[in-house]
Amino acid sequence: MAAPSNAEQTQLQDMEEEEAGMEEREMESDEEEGMGVENSEDEEDDSSEDEKENEAEIQRLEEQLSINAFDYNCHVDLIKLLKQEGELLRLRKARQKMSELFPLTEEIWLDWLKDEIRLTEEDSNREKVYELFERAAKDYICPDIWLEYAQYSIGGMGSPGGIDKVRSIFERAVTAVGLHMTKGQTLWEAYREFENAVLSTVQPPPGRIPSREEQELLSTQLERIHTLFRRQLAVPLMDMETTYAEYEEWSENGVPETAVHLYRKALQQKEKCKSYEEALMVAEPPKLAEYQAYIEFELKEGDPARVQITFERALAENCLVPDMWTKYTTYLDRQLKIKDLVLSTHERAVRNCPWTMSLWKSYLQALERHGADHQSVSDVFEKALNAGFIQATDYVEIWQAYLDYLRRRVDFSKESSKELEELRAAFSRSLDYLKQDVEERFGESGDPSCAVMQIWARIEAHHCKNMQKARELWDNIMTKGNAKYANMWLEYYNLERAYGDMTHCRKALHRAVQCTSDYPEHVCEVLLTFERVEGTLEDWDTAVQKTETRLNRINEQRAKAAEKETNLVRHEEEKMEQRRKAKAEKKAQKKAQKTRNGDNNPDEYMETESGLFVRNAPPGNKSGAARNAQQGAAVAAQRQNDRRDNSCSVFISNLAYTLEDPEAKLKSLFESCGPIQQVRLITGNGGISRGYGYVQFESAAAVPDALKLDRKEVEGRPMFVSPCIDKNKNPDFKVFKYNTSMEKHKIFISGLPYSCTKEQLAEICKPHGSIRDVRLVTYRTGKPKGLAYVEFANETQASQAVLKLDGIDVEGNKISVAISNPPRKNLTDKPGSSRPTxxxxxxxxxxxxxxxxxxxxxxxxxxxxxxxxxxxxxxxxxxxxxxxxxxxxxxxxxxxxxxxxxxxxxxxxxxxxxxxxxxxxx
Incomplete structure (x- = not known):
């Protein structure tokens, strides 16, 4: 017989200490009874008042929960008060009601379980406690709950099949949390202590030779304990070295070589995870960042069991983080694919974060993927509708997910079926729900583009061959404010082209021409193209007449809008000029005041040879006079240089002030354009560059090549290159190099991520046509603005790109795409302008x-x-x-x-x- 283990000795000591403590408590209670008689009346009065106050508070909490059953904190407060008052039946009811609405925390479950264990001492009621333990184990994977479950089951081992039931619960426990690196060891040790207790019952008394049957039972039980040791040593756990030493002491033949190999491998794994466990120990709850790093590590390691336990540990402390649930359920859906585990995790996810639509959507798809019955899917969908989403669009998406599920159930080879009728009823109900419930709750439509109706119309046209119903749906779509959008009309036109007839195609395009306001040129072009292919001469004439009339009207409206905008700009400029005048007059008054106070000296200025006036130095200050003379000479020289012929020069600007050796840098950039005569940078006080200057070539032939370097990046900033032209003598010279009118072959994109490059944008636009040029708009510093222009080979390609790209996501950013139509520049300062100046x-x-x-x-x-x-x-x-x-x-x-x-x-x-x-x- 093996000697008692260290754990057994510790357990015996604990039992002796507990007996001694019970004797002391009995003596103390006797003393308290003797002393309590004197103060019993006063204590009764105080307790009765406290009871009344607590009862009033309990009633208030119950009334509040009757109004709002989803008040989590109210549930917690009510449970605490009922437990304090000892209202066991009401307490059980309150806990039951809360558990139906929310997953309970580990502390609430343990309190509930311990109370129920004290109330159900009879064996007939143990099954109710077992059911409660099963419910608790489903909410979160908690080692303490599993340990309590296993220890409670040991109390029933004397009943028929009791030992097997205990072993079954222990096996489930070590499967669920046995890999928990810091708490899993406690379960393994409890499991072995139980098997050691069983071993003591099958060992024969000392001195008696066991029978053959007894020897077989003894060998089987010893092998169970050996197996538990080997299994535990193969799992990386904290303080696993102690377990190894205990196994060496317990085993008569030492540790087997296979167990030693697994133990060393587990030690290596523990060393890999040690840093993550230490980070969790020192971090403050909820330790989200630490758990995320741990999960990423385990995902790379690729052990499904370890990935699962790490997710469960993280969710026990971050149960209200939807992204964590999404990551976990996605992993289970794509990797493990175990039905019970996947569906139970999805159910826990929506119970913890019911406001997250994406979790409900994934749950519905998982139910369908694993063959759940139709009633179960429908029940989950109804719960989702009552979950209380925070956005109107969430209800549209959950309806779309459910309608997709119903569509996949329909056999469209049959003209009519129960599933088809159910699908149509669901579409009709979804439209009513979005119109009534969602719009009333949020004050806005969650489906402004009528995506649900568009899907229904396409199903009716494609699968059911029912174009009449599809046209009715599209008429309804257009009446909801979508008739002004070209893409909506073209979607309807494409549906008619695919499943309808030419008459309705022509009718749709004629209506599009009359109603479209965002891209009327495009729908006009589509109509004319359609008549070129399908129509007669009479149809062509009608189309030309309608398109011309419509475009003329559109141009008039645009001209009026532009004139209105110009008037607004002019009005703002007039207001700014008035403010400038007032400011100038105020400064002049201050200057006049100083002059009246004798601050001026008419002899303090002198005339230089160049005709300029500079301030005279005070008498006796010859150095100041010399400095002023030098300043005048320098200014005169500067002007003389500026009067030179500038046909061989270019103006450079937007250079960084901190540019090292800028003259050498500019020479290296422009030497490929032609021989350079001079590079002249303008400097301020102290000789510091002001970021602009001139490059003068020996020949004017080099200037065009130099201008091609405009916007070239120089140390992170775009360098501006422009010709040296006196704009006073050339009023028609245009500084703005890009077109300011509508460019039908070019699209304008906004909302791009700042990290987007020209190459990435070209790849996005390439499927929609031949790209001639891509230009990213930047600030003067070179920092992107999130805007871009993409030039296509023709107008048709640009229009198709607008329809296909508008609203798509690019690296998490929703972009907007339109035909390039830059706002007109202010032309009122040009010669010949009609604006009064x-x-x-x-x-x-x-x-x-x-x-x-x-x-x-x-x-x-x-x-x-x-x-x-x-x-x-x-x-x-x-x-x-x-x-x-x-x-x-x-x-x-x-x-x-x-x-x-x-x-x-x-x-x-x-x-x-x-x-x-x-x-x-x-």
């Missing part, structure tokens, strides 16, 4: 990139209003090479009308006269 101040000539150094005026701001206004330039920009207007006035012109340079005395007179006018405005 006399009451609006001229735009600044320095453009959007700021005022260049050569454009700085050295006149006092108080004299700016006396200067002639600079000429306007298209788009509010100026040529960077154009010299600014010389500081002249009406008094600085000679008799021939030519401007002359002002002397220092003239300048002083102007300044004094201006100040005098401000002091004496009358």
């Amino acid at each position: 006399g009451d609006i101040m001229p735009r600044q000539v320095h453009g959007s990139r700021g005022r260049g150094r050569t454009q700085l005026s050295l006149l006092p701001r108080s004299l700016h209003r006396q200067l002639a206004p600079p000429g306007k330039v298209e788009n509010g920009t100026t040529a960077e090479l154009a010299p600014p207007p010389t500081a002249t006035s009406s008094t600085a012109a000679n008799a021939g009308g030519e401007p002359r340079s002002l002397s220092n005395s003239d300048f002083a007179k102007m300044l004094l006269n201006n100040n005098e006018c401000k002091k004496n405005p009358n």
Whole structure:
């Protein structure tokens, strides 16, 4: 006979300590009874008041649950109060009601089970407790519940078949949670302790030789314990080294070689998982990120049992995370495919997250996949409708999933069948449900494009050959606000083309021409193409007349809309100009105030040789005078350079300020275009680059090749390359290089993910036609805007691409696709514009990139209003090479009308006269 194991010795010590503790508690209770007589009356009064308060709270909670049975916290509070009051029957009813609506947590189940175990001491009631344990084991895979279940079953081992029942429960327990790395060992040890207890009953008394039957029973039982040791050592568990040492001590012949091999393999697996288990130990609940990393590891390892237990551990703490349930059920559907396991997991998923439509949809498909009866599928669908989805579109999708299931049940080879009638009734009911229940609840239609009706119409046309019903459905679709969309009419036209006749095709296209407002050109083209193939000359004439009339009307509407938009823009610009005037007048008043306070000095300016005025240095400050003279000379030199012939130069802008050795970089970029004479970058204070400059070639022949480098990426930013043209002398020069009118062969795409490349977008669009060009729109920094233009070979291909690509998902983003029709640029500043400009101040000539150094005026701001206004330039920009207007006035012109340079005395007179006018405005 083997010596008692360490676990057996520990159990005996626990039993002795428990007996001693019971004696102490009996003595304490006797003392308390003696002391309690004195204070019994006061305690009774206090307890009666507490009971009344608790009963009132219990009634309030029960009333609240009668109104809203899905209040989870209310259920929990009611159960706590009933348990505190000892209302066992009401407590059992409350727990039962909550378990029907929600999966219960491990703590709630253990409390319920322990209470029921105390109430059912008779053997006749043990079956009810077994049923309760079975329900608890289905909600979550919890080691503590399985351990409690197995220990409770040991109490019934004396009944017929009791030992086999205990073994069956232990086997299910170690199958369910035996792989739990931190808690599985407890179950294995309990299982072995039970078998050791059975072993003690089959061993003969000391000194007696067992019979043959007794020896067989003894050998069988010993082999059971050996097998349990070997099975446990093959599972990677925490503290498995202790189990191995215990097996060595228990076994008379040592550990078998096969068990040693499996043990070492399990140790290696435990080392792989150790880091994940340690991360779970130190993490705060619910440990979602740690469990996700653990699951990814187990999925790569590929052991289905370990993947399953890891998912179950994660869901026990993250039961309200729909994505976790989705990942688990998808794994079971595609990998294990075990019917009972798959369906039970789907059922648990929708019980935990009933608001998630995708889980219900997957559940319906799993039921059909595993051959569930029609009533079961219908019952699950009805539960889904009452689950309380959070979006109107969720109800459309769940209806579509159920209608797909019903359609697959129909045998369309028969003209009429029970399944077909059920399908039609379900379609009719779905439309009523979406119109009444969904729209009333959410205030919007979950199916604006009438996808359910479109499917029904196609089924009637394709499978049932019932075009009359299909046309009725499409008439209903068009009356729900879809008649203005070209794609809806073309879908109906394609249905008629496939299953109807030419008369109804022509009728559908004529109605499309009259009703479509988003892409009228496209439906007109489809009608004309149809008549080219199918119609007579009379049909052709009618089609041409209708399309021309419709397009003329559309163009008039667009012109009115454009005019309205232009008026709005003009109104906004007028308001902005008024604000600018008010701001300028305010600044002028402040300047005049300073002048009246004696802040000006007429001799503080001097005239340079170039005709510019610079501030004089104070007396005695010769270095300041020299610096001012140098500044004037530099400005004059800059202007002289700007007057050179620019036909051999290009203007470069949008360069990064931090670009290292920019001149060398630009030379390397443009040297392939032709010989370079000079690269000149504009710098600010301290010699820091301002991000733009000029490249001058030896020959004008190099300029066209240089312009082709426009938008070339230079260290993450697109470099802008434009010709050096004085826009004051060339008002028709257009800075915007792309078309601003409708381009029927080109589509505009918005909503693209920022990570989308030109190659990826070309692959998406390639199935719909021949692609000529793809252009991604970016900011000046090179960062994508999520917009793009795709140019096709012709208009038809572009229109088909719009219909097929609009609304599709690209990397999780829903894109919008339309024919390219950019908003018109503001043309009111062009010569010959009809817009009145006399009451609006001229735009600044320095453009959007700021005022260049050569454009700085050295006149006092108080004299700016006396200067002639600079000429306007298209788009509010100026040529960077154009010299600014010389500081002249009406008094600085000679008799021939030519401007002359002002002397220092003239300048002083102007300044004094201006100040005098401000002091004496009358």
